Amino acid sequence: MRNVSIIGLGCTKFGEHWDKSFRELIAEAGIEAILSSGIEGKDIQALYGGSMASGRFIGQEHIGALIADQLGLNPIPATRVENACASGGTALRCGYMAIKSGEYDIVAVGGIEKMTDVGTQQAAIALGGAGDQETELFHGASFPALYALMARRHMHEFGTTEEQMASVSVKNHKNAMLNPKAQFHREISVEDVMRSGYIASPLKLLDCSPITDGAAAVILCESDKAREICEKPVEIIASEQASDSLALIGRKSLVETMAAKVAAKKAFEKAKLKPKDINFAEVHDCFSIAEILAIEAIGFCGKGEGGKFTEQGKTAFDGEIPVNVSGGLKGKGHPVGATGVAQAVEACLQLRGEADKRQVKDAKIGLAHNVGGSGATCTLHLFKALEGRK
Amino acid sequence: MRNVSIIGLGCTKFGEHWDKSFRELIAEAGIEAILSSGIEGKDIQALYGGSMASGRFIGQEHIGALIADQLGLNPIPATRVENACASGGTALRCGYMAIKSGEYDIVAVGGIEKMTDVGTQQAAIALGGAGDQETELFHGASFPALYALMARRHMHEFGTTEEQMASVSVKNHKNAMLNPKAQFHREISVEDVMRSGYIASPLKLLDCSPITDGAAAVILCESDKAREICEKPVEIIASEQASDSLALIGRKSLVETMAAKVAAKKAFEKAKLKPKDINFAEVHDCFSIAEILAIEAIGFCGKGEGGKFTEQGKTAFDGEIPVNVSGGLKGKGHPVGATGVAQAVEACLQLRGEADKRQVKDAKIGLAHNVGGSGATCTLHLFKALEGRK
Numbered sequence: 001m002r003n004v005s006i007i008g009l010g011c012t013k014f015g016e017h018w019d020k021s022f023r024e025l026i027a028e029a030g031i032e033a034i035l036s037s038g039i040e041g042k043d044i045q046a047l048y049g050g051s052m053a054s055g056r057f058i059g060q061e062h063i064g065a066l067i068a069d070q071l072g073l074n075p076i077p078a079t080r081v082e083n084a085c086a087s088g089g090t091a092l093r094c095g096y097m098a099i100k101s102g103e104y105d106i107v108a109v110g111g112i113e114k115m116t117d118v119g120t121q122q123a124a125i126a127l128g129g130a131g132d133q134e135t136e137l138f139h140g141a142s143f144p145a146l147y148a149l150m151a152r153r154h155m156h157e158f159g160t161t162e163e164q165m166a167s168v169s170v171k172n173h174k175n176a177m178l179n180p181k182a183q184f185h186r187e188i189s190v191e192d193v194m195r196s197g198y199i200a201s202p203l204k205l206l207d208c209s210p211i212t213d214g215a216a217a218v219i220l221c222e223s224d225k226a227r228e229i230c231e232k233p234v235e236i237i238a239s240e241q242a243s244d245s246l247a248l249i250g251r252k253s254l255v256e257t258m259a260a261k262v263a264a265k266k267a268f269e270k271a272k273l274k275p276k277d278i279n280f281a282e283v284h285d286c287f288s289i290a291e292i293l294a295i296e297a298i299g300f301c302g303k304g305e306g307g308k309f310t311e312q313g314k315t316a317f318d319g320e321i322p323v324n325v326s327g328g329l330k331g332k333g334h335p336v337g338a339t340g341v342a343q344a345v346e347a348c349l350q351l352r353g354e355a356d357k358r359q360v361k362d363a364k365i366g367l368a369h370n371v372g373g374s375g376a377t378c379t380l381h382l383f384k385a386l387e388g389r390k
Numbered sequence: 391m392r393n394v395s396i397i398g399l400g401c402t403k404f405g406e407h408w409d410k411s412f413r414e415l416i417a418e419a420g421i422e423a424i425l426s427s428g429i430e431g432k433d434i435q436a437l438y439g440g441s442m443a444s445g446r447f448i449g450q451e452h453i454g455a456l457i458a459d460q461l462g463l464n465p466i467p468a469t470r471v472e473n474a475c476a477s478g479g480t481a482l483r484c485g486y487m488a489i490k491s492g493e494y495d496i497v498a499v500g501g502i503e504k505m506t507d508v509g510t511q512q513a514a515i516a517l518g519g520a521g522d523q524e525t526e527l528f529h530g531a532s533f534p535a536l537y538a539l540m541a542r543r544h545m546h547e548f549g550t551t552e553e554q555m556a557s558v559s560v561k562n563h564k565n566a567m568l569n570p571k572a573q574f575h576r577e578i579s580v581e582d583v584m585r586s587g588y589i590a591s592p593l594k595l596l597d598c599s600p601i602t603d604g605a606a607a608v609i610l611c612e613s614d615k616a617r618e619i620c621e622k623p624v625e626i627i628a629s630e631q632a633s634d635s636l637a638l639i640g641r642k643s644l645v646e647t648m649a650a651k652v653a654a655k656k657a658f659e660k661a662k663l664k665p666k667d668i669n670f671a672e673v674h675d676c677f678s679i680a681e682i683l684a685i686e687a688i689g690f691c692g693k694g695e696g697g698k699f700t701e702q703g704k705t706a707f708d709g710e711i712p713v714n715v716s717g718g719l720k721g722k723g724h725p726v727g728a729t730g731v732a733q734a735v736e737a738c739l740q741l742r743g744e745a746d747k748r749q750v751k752d753a754k755i756g757l758a759h760n761v762g763g764s765g766a767t768c769t770l771h772l773f774k775a776l777e778g779r780k
Contacts, residue, residue, distance in 0.1 A: 001492075021524075052452075054519075055445045059527065061519035062442075062474035065766035068633045069640065075652045077631035078767065079480050080472040084452035090469050094484060100491035102391075129444075129451035134411075137449065241467035243458045250459060262465045376455035377468070 004099045005226035005233035005386060008037025008219030011345045014333030015183040017213040022058050022114040023070050025215040029338075030071045030110055033217035038229045041071060044219070045104040047078040050091030050111040051337035054080075056126035058114050067110055084130030085286060087111060088216070088340025089241075089370030089379030095220045096239045105222045111341030112215035123211055127336070130373040132247035144208055144287065146248055146374045148200035151289035153254040155202065157304060160292065162202050164307030166193035168288035169206050169330050171316055176327025178317075178358035183212055183333030193288075207288040212333035216342035223386065231388045232352040237365075238267035238382040246376045255304070259378035260297035260369060267380045268299075273365065275299035278321060278382075280350055280360045282343035284371035285328040291315075294369050295323060298380075317358065325350070325358050340370035340379060351385040394489045395616035395623035395776060398427025398609030399735045404723030405573045407603040412448050412504040413460045415605040419728075420461045420500055423607035428619045431461060434609070435494040437468040440481030440501040441727035444470075446516035448504050457500055474520030475676060477501060478606070478730025479631075479760030479769030485610045486629045495612045501731030502605035513601055517726070520763040522637035534598055534677065536638055536764040538590035541679035543644040545592065547694060550682065552592050554697030556583035558678035559596050559720050561706055566717025568707075568748035573602055573723030583678075597678040602723035606732035613776065621778045622742040627755075628657035628772040636766045645694070649768035650687035650759060657770045658689075663755065665689035668711060668772075670740055670750045672733035674761035675718040681705075684759050685713060688770075707748065715740070715748050730760035730769060741775040 010032030012025050020028075026049070034041055049067045054060050061080075068078035083090040088111030095109040115123055128137035131146055154160045170190055176182035188206060196205040226233035242262035245251055252258070268274060275298055283298070285291035292306030300321050301309040309315065315323035326332045326346040329339060347366035349355040355363075366383040400422030402415050410418075416439070424431050439457045444450050451470075458468035473480040478501030485499040505513055518527035521536055544550045560580055566572035578596060586595040616623035632652035635641055642648070658664060665688055673688070675681035682696030690711050691699040699705065705713035716722050716736040719729060737756035739745040745753075756773040 023524075053445055055443055055516070058523065059515070059519055060523040061472060061516075062521075062636065062763050062766060064473055065633045065762065066522075066636045069636045069766070074634055075632040075649055077483075078473075078633040079484070079631070082451060082470040082472055083454055083468075093467075094469070097491040097493055098487050100493065101487040102490060103487055125449070126445070126451075129449055131452075132456075133448065133450040241469075242465040243455045243468045244464055246452065246456045246459045259465055372455065373452050376452060376459070 002100050002102060003223035003235055004096045004220055005223045005235045006218045006344060006348050007221045007226050007230040007233050008033040009345045009348050010036065011181055011216040011342055012214050013181045014212050014214035014335060016116050022112060025114060025213060026067050026110055026112045027070050029215035029217040033219050037219040039106060039219065041073055043106050044073055044076060044108045045106050046076055046098055047073060047108045048081055048091040048094045050081050050087030050340060051113060052082055052084050052087045053126040053129060058117055083377040084372035085336040086340055086370045086372030086377040086379050087337040092340060092344055092381060093239045093241055093379055096236055099220055099222050105225055107220045108217060109220060109341060110215065110217040111338035113335035113337040114213050115211045115335060116213050135247045135249055144200040144203050147287040147289055148203045149248060150254045150293065151202050154289060157255055160307035162194065163190050164311045165207055165288040165292065166190045167311045168285060168291045169193050172285060172324050172328040172331040175317055175325050175358065176331025179327045179332055182327040182331050183210060184331050203287055209286045209329035209334040212335040214333060214335035214338045216338045216345050218341060218344050227386060227388050233386045233388045234348045234351050234383050235386050236381055237384045238270040240266040241379045244376050246373065248374055257293045257297045257375040259375055260294060260371065263378045263380035264298045267382050271382045278365050278367045279363045280322045280325055281367040281369065282326060282346050283323055283369040285324060285330050286334060291323065298369060322360050325360055343368035343370060344381065347383040351383055392490050392492060393613035393625055394486045394610055395613045395625045396608045396734065396738050397611045397616050397620040397623050398423040399738050400426065401571055401606040401732055401735045402604050403571045404602050404604040404725060406506050412502060415504060415603060416457050416500055416502045417460050419605035419607040423609050427609040429496060429609065431463055433496050434463055434466060434498045435496055436466055436488055437463060437498045438471055438481040438484045440471050440477030440730060441503060442472055442474050442477045443516040443519060448507055473767045474762035475726040476730055476760045476762030476767040476769050477727040482730060482734055482771060483629045483631055483769055486626055489610055489612050495615055497610045498607060499610060499731060500605065500607040501728035503725035503727040504603050505601045505725060506603050525637045525639055534590040534593050537677040537679055538593045539638060540644045540683065541592050544679060547645055550697035552584065553580050554701045555597055555678040555682065556580045557701045558675060558681045559583050562675060562714050562718040562721040565707055565715050565748065566721025569717045569722055572717040572721050573600055574721050593677055599676045599719035599724040602725040604723060604725035604728045606728045606735050608731060608734050617776060617778050623776045623778045624738045624741050624773050625776050626771055627774045628660040630656040631769045634766050636763065638764055647683045647687045647765040649765055650684060650761065653768045653770035654688045657772050661772045668755050668757045669753045670712045670715055671757040671759065672716060672736050673713055673759040675714060675720050676724060681713065688759060712750050715750055733758035733760060734771065737773040741773055
């Protein structure tokens with residue numbers, strides 16, 4: 001049985017990069033990952049790049065080959081993976097399986113999105129392609145509207161309040177203050193969220209993650225080899241993925257994200273762990289309600305309890321289970337294809353004790369939960385630090 | 391060591407499907423593949439779907455989840471793979487590695503493109519995203535122009551003639567006459583090609599593959615298990631992939647496709663075979679010059695000899711090495727994301743002796759060569775029939 005560890009990390013600052021292109025962003029993250037890994041570019045045997053809508057954001061498909069080219073890695077196999085906002089998590093899983101297969105020992109995984117080269121309306125339409133174009137976007141249901149339906153139903157079934165949802169954004173903005181790579185360095189209050197104006201009721205502007213440019217990269221290595229060449233390898237102790245109906249209309253429930261539940265269940269079984277064994281989690285808070293759905297699906301709290309659980313501070317930096325210490329998608333930013341890889345980068349920083357001011361104490365096991373669309377794809381990874389070379 | 395075989399096949403007719411949507415096409419191919427495989431849908435453990443530009447052709451990303459949904463396969467992991475026109479071959483390789491990894495025993499692989507829902511100009515721009523948007527498409531160099539540069543250089547260096555290139559199209563249209571699923575059922579002559587009007591000199595209309603709608607699917611299975619459940623499993627005896635610079639400007643040569651050379655060399659080493667051991671090949675003839683470059687890169691003939699080799703009939707149905715017996719991209723059609731999977735379907739039909747009027751005699755080993763862009767990605771697969779259950 002071959003196991004897989006992360007030995008190198010790279011991540012650009014997340015934000016509006018008017019002065020940097022898609023290529024420059026992925027090169028920056030990729031080179032940082034290679035330089036931090038103890039290997040050289042020529043040691044990399046394959047590459048997986050996650051990007052959701054490069055065709056519609058920058059007119060460029062075929063970005064696997066572009067990344068290999070940009071990093072001087074030709075002629076290694078290079079593959080773009082796309083699962084909407086879970087493109088990064090899926091690329092990580094493809095890299096993981098490529099090493100598991102025995103075909104490769106060292107694989108680079110990147111995630112990237114350059115979203116600000118188009119106008120907001122065009123971006124909304126491009127992002128709408130993550131849902132069901134025929135039954136949702138075509139009829140005007142862009143992503144805030146889809147998550148608003150879930151939020152409204154959660155309020156109806158469980159009494160979740162707008163203030164509880166707001167507390168997700170407040171926490172994540174607060175956490176982002178300690179992350180130099182985060183898009184936003186501005187604390188917000190529940191009142192700020194409440195008066196920030198409806199985008200799709202009950203979701204307001206500050207319930208929504210932003211449009212972001214950014215890239216992240218990790219270098220994966222077979223674990224035995226990783227222990228030899230790296231001081232602090234971080235093993236992927238579970239990598240799972242599941243799917244659900246693309247459109248909300250196909251779901252059995254609007255308040256349970258089944259793909260996340262299935263992926264989490266399999267991951268915990270694989271790693272022989274339970275939710276209470278997790279020391280911190282990076283979850284997919286594209287909207288405040290999404291974090292509430294995530295912590296319920298993973299099992300940090302019971303069904304319907306996510307709003308209260310958050311409001312009570314249990315997912316805060318110093319809470320029972322710190323969620324999105326990085327700032328999450330809301331505070332750190334959400335360059336869609338990069339997000340899943342950036343979550344892995346944060347998990348490694350925490351497990352290696354390199355998270356500086358936002359270091360979670362005694363972080364042994366980390367979790368990353370990355371969602372595509374309104375929940376049709378979910379990847380779930382568990383991470384644990386290994387003893388590497390001295 | 392786990393090996394991987396194909397146990398089920400499906401392919402729609404290739405052509406202009408005004409009456410069928412993306413979903414209907416992939417459902418048709420997928421269901422045919424499942425029904426022909428001896429398994430049921432519930433036995434499928436993961437899915438990889440290749441599509442190049444679904445975002446720009448039909449406004450839909452996240453098509454992995456869409457396909458799983460459409461085929462009723464939720465909640466299995468479903469992943470879209472995109473490597474331009476090599477998306478299908480890359481999806482096949484991802485499925486192959488997923489089984490090799492030990493994570494799954496049975497995996498579905500699909501390829502699809504619905505190209506006729508947009509106008510020709512928009513299609514040309516979408517397809518241009520397979521090359522380098524910044525140094526090529528932005529300046530007006532769409533795909534016929536890029537391949538025209540390669541064709542012109544091949545003519546200059548080796549004396550290749552326009553008539554020799556035309557002979558590729560003539561052969562492939564002739565072969566397509568015997569393939570009921572081909573887009574074109576019309577024989578053409580060298581004279582027809584020569585007077586068909588320049589698209590980008592020296593390439594004329596009939597040197598170019600068409601805009602096509604279509605889908606193809608295969609069911610992969612671990613080989614030991616495949617032998618138990620399938621009468622005629624076809625083993626993937628080599629799966630290789632390589633990359634080259636995205637833009638032509640980055641290449642050392644315009645007349646050698648390095649990614650194809652690297653992938654072919656590795657595949658032959660892996661399978662301990664030589665080009666002369668191959669009984670038939672499906673190669674990526676998106677333009678007539680592309681087939682000439684392909685047969686040179688694979689090693690069916692020497693460098694610069696591809697034009698003469700074709701003109702002499704050596705790649706004809708009854709020639710030394712039959713190339714594109716299916717009709718190839720030129721005759722069968724080229725729904726870009728589907729092509730690599732459709733090549734695998736053709737290889738299986740030939741190796742199982744089910745290719746009807748176009749059956750290659752004593753077909754033991756087949757080859758599929760799938761190219762992304764102007765050559766920045768190449769996948770190369772070798773196939774061999776196994777003895778299955780009686």
